Amino acid sequence: MNLTKTLLATSALTVAAVGASAQEMADSMTLVSWGGAYQNSQQKAYVEPYLEMHPEVSASWDESSNEAVAKLRAMNEAGNITWDLVDVVAADAIRLCDEGLAMEVDHDEILADAPDGTSASDDFGDLIVSDCFIPQIAYSTTFGYRxxxxxxxxxxxxxxxxxxxxxxYPGKRSLEQRPINNMEWALLCDGVAKDDVYDVLETDEGQDRALAKLDTIKDEVIWWSAGADTPQLLADGEIFMGSTYNGRLFSVIEEQDQPVAMMWDAQVFDLDGWIIPEGLPEDRLARVLDFLEFATDTQRLADQAAYISYGPARVSSAPLVGEHAELGIPMGPHMPTNPENAQNTFVYNYEFWADYRDDIDAKFQAWLARN
Incomplete structure (x- = not known):
């Protein structure tokens, strides 16, 4: 794939990558992700195979995706972008794109077609929720219990x-230390209809209502910030139930054989994918684009599902999902999109949280600080 003619003339530049040789590409990458089982699935499915193809290249991980927006804002202000490729949730991708901190891309220009020739944009379809977002997986946040x-x-x-x-159901719970998902679940359990949740949540009264519902269990909550926290708390028996990503629960249930089960009700569907930080030097950008074309092709996204129970973002990848790479169990029944698991899902509103995240987060953190 031609990759040189990619110039960053403006913060909203669309990538048009043509003609670079390997010598013009950087020989290292700093990739940003979430750690744990998910990052391991990325490492196994496409980072290690890419590095085997390119022994001159090294890749290091930064596990700061939960702080990606704040850190990229700071890097941009300092004029020092140290990350090359960042894994973020869809709402954060929209925010970063709106703020000019993530590069706009032409998906069909930089990504591989499906094996049957279907363009990348058609293969990913509606999961491309931003001009800066390159989808990888569909996952859910849900609850596990002992x-x-x-x-x-x-x-x-x-x-x-x-x-x-x-x-x-007495006992400690764990909830993520942010408003997203917690506010929606609180309103659902305070009697708000599913279709009305975001209309209610955009008002001060609705936000206060959600926090009042969370107040009823606040004394029994252990707050988490890393995806590995809830699985560890469950494995240690420190909580009765807790929220986390479905792939993390798969790991503690199937791989670690802990006495834990999934509670799929009102699982919140979300998307995860890559963004390219705005302002990369040309040699680093060329390397990133070369890696991205490989890491997001049909086979690589299907391969990732052999290590974690997240649905690949490409339509063409789904038929290739098979068994777990080590356990040998079929992965289909463990996907959040499996019909048995998806009987009552809650669809996350990316645009809402892109617009309201900063304000509601400030209110949520102030509420957390109150005794």
């Missing part, structure tokens, strides 16, 4: 509102 801590004579939790029922 099967050996379910009270005797009580049905195992299977409803999102069981999280708020301390009488029937």
């Amino acid at each position: 099967t050996d801590m379910v009270p005797e004579g009580v049905e195992a939790p299977n409803d999102i509102c069981d999280v708020f029922d301390l009488e029937t």
Whole structure:
């Protein structure tokens, strides 16, 4: 693939990459992701194969994706972009694109077609939620619970509102230390209809209502910021139930064989993918584009699903998803998109959180600080 003629004349420049040789590409990359099982799936599915093809190249990881927006703002202000490729959730990609911190790309120009010739933009389809966003996986945030801590004579939790029922299901919970998902679940369990959640949440009264519902369990919550926290808390028996990414729960259940089960009700679907920081030097950008074409092709995204239970973002990848690379179990039943698991999903509103995240986050953090 030709890769040179990529100039960063403006913050909203569309990539048109043509004609670079390997000598003009940087020989190292700093990739940013989330750590844990997900980052391991990236390492196994496409980083290691790429490095085997390019022994002159090295790649290092920074596990700061949960702070990507703040850190890229700071790097941009300092004029020192140290990251080459950043894995972010879709809403953060939209924010970074709107702020000119992520590069706009022509997906069909820089990404591989599907094996049957379908263009990349058609293969990814509606999952391209921003001109700067290169989708990788569809995942969900949901709850896991300790099967050996379910009270005797009580049905195992299977409803999102069981999280708020301390009488029937006593014990500690873990929730992510941010408003996203927590506010939606709180409103659902305070009687707001699913289709009305974001209309309510955009008002001050709705935000206060969500926080009041969260107040009912606040004393029993351990707050997490890293995806590995809840699986570890569950494995250690420190909590009864907790939220995290479905792939993390798959790991603790299937790979670690812990007494943990999934509660799929009101799982929140979301997308994860790459953004290219705006302002990379040409040699680093050329290397990133070469890696991206490989790492996001049909086979590589299917390969990633052999290591973690996240659905590949390409339509053409889905039929290639098979068994877990080490356990040998079929991965299809463990995907959040499996019909058995997706009977009552909650669809995340990317645009809402791109618009309201800073304001609601400030209110949420102030609420957290109150006794």
